Amino acid sequence: xxxxxxxxxxxxxxxxxxxxxIFCLLFESYIELPVLVxxxxxxxxxxxxxxxVLLLIAIFLGLTGRKIPRNLLTIAVISALLTAISGFxxxxxxGSKGDLLFWHQxxxxxLALLAALWYGLxxxxxxxxxxTKMIQVVIIGLIVLxxxxxGMVTHGQDFLALPKDxxxxxxxxxxxxxxxxxxxxxxxxxxxxxxxxxxxxxxxMTDLAGLxxxxxxxxxxxxxxxxxxxxxxRLYLPIEDEEHMPPEGERPLxxxxxxxxxxxxxxxxSDTLRLNHLESSQPLAVLIKEMMEPDxxxxxxxxxxxxxxxxxxxxSDYLTITRLAGATDALxxxxxxxxxxxxxxxxxxxxxxxxxxxxxxxxxPIGEKELAFxxxxxxxxxLEIDRTPITDVQVDTLRNLSKLRLLKVYETRIGDxxxxxxxxxxxxxxxxxxxxxxxxxxLEELKSENPxxxxxxxxxxxxxxxxxxxxxxxxx
Amino acid sequence: MSQHHHxxxxxxxxxxxxxxxxxxxxxxxGSLALGSLLxxxxxxxxxxxxxxxxxxxxHFAPKAKRIIYLFQAGAPSQLETFDYKPxxxxxMGQDLPESIRKGQRLTGMTANQxxxxxxxxxxxxxxxxxxxxxxxxxxxxxxxxxxxxTVVRSMHTEAINHDPAITFFxxxxxxxxxxxxxxxxxxxLGSENKNLPSFVVLTxxxxxxxxxxxxxxxxxxxxxxxxxxxxxxxxxxPVLYLNDPEGLSRSDKRHLLDHVSxxxxxxxxxxxxxxxxSRIAQYEMAYRMQMSVPDVMDISKEPESIxxxxxxxxxxxxTYAANALQARRLAExxxxxxxxYHQGWDQHGNLHDEMAGQAMDVDKASAAxxxxxxxxxxLEDTLVIWGGEFGRGNYCxxxxxxxxxxxxxxxxxFSIWMAGGGIKPGLNxxxxxxxxxxxxxxPVHINDFHATLMHAMGLDHEQLIYKYQGRRFRLTDVAGHxxxxxxx
Numbered sequence: 018x019x020x021x022x023x024x025x026x027x028x029x030x031x032x033x034x035x036x037x038x039i040f041c042l043l044f045e046s047y048i049e050l051p052v053l054v055x056x057x058x059x060x061x062x063x064x065x066x067x068x069x070v071l072l073l074i075a076i077f078l079g080l081t082g083r084k085i086p087r088n089l090l091t092i093a094v095i096s097a098l099l100t101a102i103s104g105f106x107x108x109x110x111x112g113s114k115g116d117l118l119f120w121h122q123x124x125x126x127x128l129a130l131l132a133a134l135w136y137g138l139x140x141x142x143x144x145x146x147x148x149t150k151m152i153q154v155v156i157i158g159l160i161v162l163x164x165x166x167x168g169m170v171t172h173g174q175d176f177l178a179l180p181k182d183x184x185x186x187x188x189x190x191x192x193x194x195x196x197x198x199x200x201x202x203x204x205x206x207x208x209x210x211x212x213x214x215x216x217x218x219x220x221x222m223t224d225l226a227g228l229x230x231x232x233x234x235x236x237x238x239x240x241x242x243x244x245x246x247x248x249x250x251r252l253y254l255p256i257e258d259e260e261h262m263p264p265e266g267e268r269p270l271x272x273x274x275x276x277x278x279x280x281x282x283x284x285x286x287s288d289t290l291r292l293n294h295l296e297s298s299q300p301l302a303v304l305i306k307e308m309m310e311p312d313x314x315x316x317x318x319x320x321x322x323x324x325x326x327x328x329x330x331x332x333s334d335y336l337t338i339t340r341l342a343g344a345t346d347a348l349x350x351x352x353x354x355x356x357x358x359x360x361x362x363x364x365x366x367x368x369x370x371x372x373x374x375x376x377x378x379x380x381x382p383i384g385e386k387e388l389a390f391x392x393x394x395x396x397x398x399x400l401e402i403d404r405t406p407i408t409d410v411q412v413d414t415l416r417n418l419s420k421l422r423l424l425k426v427y428e429t430r431i432g433d434x435x436x437x438x439x440x441x442x443x444x445x446x447x448x449x450x451x452x453x454x455x456x457x458x459x460l461e462e463l464k465s466e467n468p469x470x471x472x473x474x475x476x477x478x479x480x481x482x483x484x485x486x487x488x489x490x491x492x493x
Numbered sequence: 494m495s496q497h498h499h500x501x502x503x504x505x506x507x508x509x510x511x512x513x514x515x516x517x518x519x520x521x522x523g524s525l526a527l528g529s530l531l532x533x534x535x536x537x538x539x540x541x542x543x544x545x546x547x548x549x550x551x552h553f554a555p556k557a558k559r560i561i562y563l564f565q566a567g568a569p570s571q572l573e574t575f576d577y578k579p580x581x582x583x584x585m586g587q588d589l590p591e592s593i594r595k596g597q598r599l600t601g602m603t604a605n606q607x608x609x610x611x612x613x614x615x616x617x618x619x620x621x622x623x624x625x626x627x628x629x630x631x632x633x634x635x636x637x638x639x640x641x642x643t644v645v646r647s648m649h650t651e652a653i654n655h656d657p658a659i660t661f662f663x664x665x666x667x668x669x670x671x672x673x674x675x676x677x678x679x680x681x682l683g684s685e686n687k688n689l690p691s692f693v694v695l696t697x698x699x700x701x702x703x704x705x706x707x708x709x710x711x712x713x714x715x716x717x718x719x720x721x722x723x724x725x726x727x728x729x730x731p732v733l734y735l736n737d738p739e740g741l742s743r744s745d746k747r748h749l750l751d752h753v754s755x756x757x758x759x760x761x762x763x764x765x766x767x768x769x770x771s772r773i774a775q776y777e778m779a780y781r782m783q784m785s786v787p788d789v790m791d792i793s794k795e796p797e798s799i800x801x802x803x804x805x806x807x808x809x810x811x812t813y814a815a816n817a818l819q820a821r822r823l824a825e826x827x828x829x830x831x832x833x834y835h836q837g838w839d840q841h842g843n844l845h846d847e848m849a850g851q852a853m854d855v856d857k858a859s860a861a862x863x864x865x866x867x868x869x870x871x872l873e874d875t876l877v878i879w880g881g882e883f884g885r886g887n888y889c890x891x892x893x894x895x896x897x898x899x900x901x902x903x904x905x906x907f908s909i910w911m912a913g914g915g916i917k918p919g920l921n922x923x924x925x926x927x928x929x930x931x932x933x934x935x936p937v938h939i940n941d942f943h944a945t946l947m948h949a950m951g952l953d954h955e956q957l958i959y960k961y962q963g964r965r966f967r968l969t970d971v972a973g974h975x976x977x978x979x980x981x
Contacts, residue, residue: 337827351827427868427870487634
């Protein structure tokens with residue numbers, strides 16, 4: 018079979034584009050795009066529609082034994098290569114490539130290169146061979162997959178998923194254990210397959226009656242007896258087990274969810290049981306309270322980003338800045354008494370004031386300026402200003418710190434005036450104020466108005482006198 | 494504050510060993526040929542390490558920021574402290590049934606005994622607080638904080654002799670050489686105060702029968718030596734060799750350090766030994782500690798009420814009470830892990846009298862520490878632990894003598910208490926059988942205990958890993974479950 022150069026220049030274009038694409042992929046990390054080239058990437062979402070349609074038409078013609086117009090194939094292949102290259106440019110603009118983009122890039126590039134190979138084979142008059150047909154079939158597959166990943170990149174991963182109405186509403190303060198907790202777990206993890214439309218194993222999990230009735234596997238739920246309940250047995254099976262629920266590939270229940278179901282069944286699987294019917298030390302009550310408590314990391318996600326290098330620059334031998342946890346921008350700042358104290362040490366932290374969630378200034382000779390700084394940290398939850406010379410006037414500047422959860426002001430000169438302020442903070446949980454000038458009556462008033470606040474006014478006098486009276490030096 | 498990352502630092506070429514060479518070689522050839530097409534990341538500059546977790550920061554929001562561990566070295570008997578067993582009184586003098594002992598191995602001290610006469614505690618027991626916690630009359634002050642502490646009666650270990658047992662508790666392995674718990678915390682969480690070590694050790698000794706304490710218990714093992722526990726001694730020289738010799742001024746010292754440091758840096762460039770870097774850092778910290786340590790150790794500013802609370806003996810350096818007060822001061826100053834040891838709890842004989850003395854040493858100060866931390870709001874983020882390395886047998890060591898009895902080592906069940914920092918207060922956790930011999934409910938192994946402590950400190954015990962000599966190590970090694978029931 019003689020090789021005939023039918024279409025010289027175009028062949029070189031296809032070959033050149035292919036080589037360029039391979040080069041891009043291999044040396045991705047070394048490539049820095051000029052702005053104008055990067056801009057070409059923006060055309061990717063427009064261009065990509067051409068190769069999809071043109072390649073599909075060409076393959077349709079090829080597989081049905083008709084003649085593929087040479088120009089159609091040429092345009093299809095060149096547009097495929099251009100799409101892949103522009104896509105590559107576009108991809109360079111996003112900092113880190115997630116899994117979706119990763120697959121989209123490699124499937125798309127593979128598709129373009131395979132199309133180029135097909136073009137070459139056609140040029141060599143090998144279009145009728147079985148392997149060329151195979152390549153065409155593979156191209157169809159790649160078009161579908163690449164398109165799918167690309168779609169997920171732009172429209173989100175769940176775009177094609179069937180609509181679900183997950184129960185995400187906030188759990189009320191005193192929830193009905195079945196309606197607000199158990200049903201919510203089942204709804205999220207089980208009902209997909211055990212509903213009135215798709216009653217797998219003849220089991221309906223949308224209401225208590227369905228659970229009590231059970232399915233093919235026998236008694237799904239035996240009130241008061243989790244060991245006998247098929248549901249619990251299956252939840253505890255190893256994940257590889259055929260009978261494990263939910264089946265492989267579905268999201269399994271978390272440990273605490275399984276425990277909640279188990280405890281609820283053990284207590285009789287009632288649908289009228291409420292959280293306040295349980296003793297607070299009851300395992301079920303503890304589990305549910307845990308579930309209701311928002312994850313602290315969640316509320317910190319909206320804090321501004323702060324770089325490690327910034328923290329490194331701001332910290333000194335006497336000022337420690339740490340992240341409260343690995344993946345957050347919530348910061349804890351501890352200041353220790355330096356040989357020469359200078360107010361400036363805090364003022365340098367103004368750029369990160371929104372990130373400071375915990376601040377410890379205890380034992381320092383602080384005054385107006387430091388408290389004004391603290392007042393300027395709107396996300397403060399934890400503030401230690403104990404054993405300092407502060408007074409009511411300065412504490413009053415903290416008025417807007419409504420997120421404050423803990424305040425240590427013991428051994429300071431504050432008095433009753435500050436109490437009115439403490440009453441306003443709705444998130445306040447613990448207050449340490451012994452050794453101050455706060456009067457007994459003001460304290461009583463605060464206690465009656467905020468009964469949930471733990472107020473520490475020093476060690477109980479009775480215990481104190483017991484400790485003082487009994488000496489620990491053994492009489493020998 | 495510098496951020497360290499877990500991936501091994503780039504090692505200089507001299508440090509390539511045979512294993513490195515082969516692993517590099519195979520990866521090299523294979524990946525060049527195929528990898529570039531299959532693994533597009535290969536040509537990217539960054540490499541992702543296995544479990545990459547930033548060091549020096551908790552993995553998740555912690556409940557506790559520091560730990561004070563009141564270690565009762567020698568192993569106080571659970572039967573005379575927190576595990577009340579009336580059955581022992583009913584069966585006093587009877588032989589320990591084999592159905593209970595189940596072939597438990599014994600130490601050389603009792604292995605040859607042909608009878609194991611059950612022995613009840615001579616000391617009385619009462620329930621205290623709203624939690625109804627059983628506490629023996631040896632501990633009247635601890636009884637006052639019954640609702641602040643959680644007693645775990647279902648601790649168990651494998652070791653049966655002091656040294657392996659205490660090494661297991663401190664390092665997660667019975668064989669010495671691994672890093673101490675405090676070193677792991679320092680490694681994982683970093684220091685809160687750069688002027689003090691993050692892991693500090695204080696020791697004291699009672700009049701009871703004592704076992705040795707060795708510095709290996711607070712060694713940093715294969716971790717960087719800056720994580721090692723620093724022993725603070727009583728007396729005028731809390732840290733040995735910290736003070737300058739006479740005639741050396743602080744500025745001379747500064748010059749000296751700067752020069753030594755520049756020489757050390759040169760050497761570091763040459764050899765790439767990370768220990769040099771940590772040595773430089775330690776010199777610097779020692780320089781600052783010359784100021785900070787005397788300040789922290791000086792209790793003269795403590796008010797009379799605090800002295801009375803801990804007991805007059807807290808003014809006597811080297812006593813348990815003094816160390817307890819010191820522990821609070823160190824915690825206030827941002828020390829992560831404060832390890833106390835009180836020796837003298839090894840009652841093989843004369844148990845009642847010796848324990849009375851030991852309890853007298855520690856009871857008031859331990860309870861005072863909890864009360865003091867509580868009033869300062871430090872119980873919210875400081876975890877206090879009280880306990881020994883194992884339990885003691887429920888039978889007499891040697892001949893049955895109710896007036897002067899002793900108890901041999903017992904690994905299968907013992908009691909500890911914890912307070913504060915993310916642990917539920919007023920809980921009675923776990924149960925032993927009516928003989929106080931076997932755990933029958935909610936057993937807590939040492940590995941579980943470690944996992945739970947780490948969890949309270951915001952560390953995932955399965956993620957804090959250090960690779961050494963080709964193997965990955967954790968404090969809990971390949972075991973351990975977080976005891977969720979204990980967590981607040």
